[in-house]
Amino acid sequence: MRSQRRIPSVVQTLTESFVVTAALILVISVSLQTNAAAEGNLRRGGSDFQSRNGDISITSDFPGGRMNQCTQISNDTFAMTIAPESDPINDSAWYAFRVQSQREQTIRILLHYVGGSHRYEPKISRDGETWQSATELISSASNSGQDVELRVPVDSKPLWIAGQELLSTDEISQWSNQLTKLPHVDKKRIGRSVQGRAVEQLTITESEKPDYVFLIARQHPPEVTGAIGMVHFVDALASESEIAQQFRKRFAALVVPTVNPDGVHHGHWRCNANGIDLNRDWSHFTQPETRAVREQLLECRRAGHDRLCLFVDFHSTYDDVFYIPPQNARVFPAGFTRQWFASIQDRFPGYNVAVDDNHNAHRSTSKAWVDRTLGVTAVTYEFGDETDRETIKTVATGAAEEMMRLLLALPQKNTNLTQQPRKPAKPQPLNPEIRLVSGVSDGEEAILR
Ligand SMILES: [Zn+2]
Secondary structure, three states: OOOOOOHHHHOOOOOHHHHHHHHHHHHHHHHHHHHOOEEOOEEOOOOEEEOOOOOEEEEOOOOOOEOOEEEEEEOOEEEEEEOOOOOOOEOOOOOEEEEEEOOOEEEEEEEEEOOOOOOOOOEEEOOOOOOEEOHHHEEEEOOOOOEEEEEEEEOOOOEEEEOOOOOOHHHHHHHHHHHOOOOOEEEEEEEEOOOOOEEEEEEEEOOOOOEEEEEEEOOOOOOHHHHHHHHHHHHHHHOOOHHHHHHHHHEEEEEEOOOOHHHHHOOOOOOOOOOOOHHHOOOOOOOHHHHHHHHHHHHHHHOOOOOEEEEEEEEEEOOOEEEOOOOOOOOEOOOHHHHHHHHHHHHOOOOOOEEEOOOOOOOOOHHHHHHHHHOEEEEEEEEEOOOOHHHHHHHHHHHHHHHHHHHHOOOOHHHOOOOOOOOOOOOOOOOOOOEEOOOOOOOOOOEOO
16 A cells, blocks of 8 residues: 655666766756855745747746756756755755646656755646656656656646645645634634744634643645645544544644745745754744744643643654654653554554654754653654555544544543653553664754765
8 A cells, every 4th residue: 555665766777868967967056056046045946947949838936836947958858956945954855846838748857956865756736736646757867866857748738746745835724724614623823934924723622621632744844745644633633523522522632734834835845934944943942933833832731720641743754653752751641652553553454653762862853842841742743755645544544543542541630640750650562563663864864964
């Protein structure tokens, strides 16, 4: 069911002509370093291109677009430079552009990545809304992954090509607006981004004095599969299922679906409009987006009698994996993650529930801050870049239902259970089916330079 495709599987032998054109692109990319149009101090991702005879147009001038430069090499060959908003940066080389041709033909697009390498397999759309995987467009790739050749059939109908589905802030807002038609879902603005875009939060509950779970997504703009997972997870919490109705009578889910709306809008690889990686800003809170979310998290605690039980931050990396802080007996509720992951594994025996309990432990991530500062169970929930979208839906929905079931089994707060340090729970053996990984170097971890 899963469709994991990493770059080595698509790397093919370089053709001689490709080497020549790759060299040309390198020259172009060097000039890009000095000519990049700036968004503040950041490199913009939107640009327009027209072929010499005017029959082919390529643009990335739309929300989420990223194509930094395009140059015509021959009648049917175009060299395209893809560069991040700033350097150095995590290697999450996002690209998104739209091609149109006055006549039916197949063109060659030579992608050259500056400051990164090919990570996302191409997805295509004819309407900008429905997408399909299009790995077959890749005809060759360099061993470094910095150069990739696409052979693209084009015609008069627009063709979007992007690293993942374009899941814009507007689309996420439309989804959340639909949810607010339900009587138990509200939405409010909790702050504004650097460039003034709304940072929104959903509240899903039917309780007057709920316990809380807090969910966030899209700190990192290209991590679309994490956002897709979040959507299905939240849909399960808002649904009319028996378990969701019980859950909402006792709990509230607070959800910030897009923490980094500026980065999503500008097609950034990683950062917000100030060039800051928001998931490394959870110590000093220098950015308005992280401050807005922190304020809401603290608000959950201020009422005193209310309990924050779980924090989940949705991301994407090469494979599906849960990142959790090193096991901490002080964290509330004790042993929750192990029970949760074991129950997800039991529910999907053919699926690998992978857990890394020492990931980014010392970085200024949301998970580490919630764990250390609030003493609450915190999880980074990563979906694989190329995980089959139906699998994401199935697993995210199941994970949400297992979370609700386990949280409902917690003692009610009027039983005087506190979040103060208690006798540590006896460590439970990990379900042998769960794959424990450690020292994973991936999109979340690696800063190249
Ligand atoms: Zn991430």
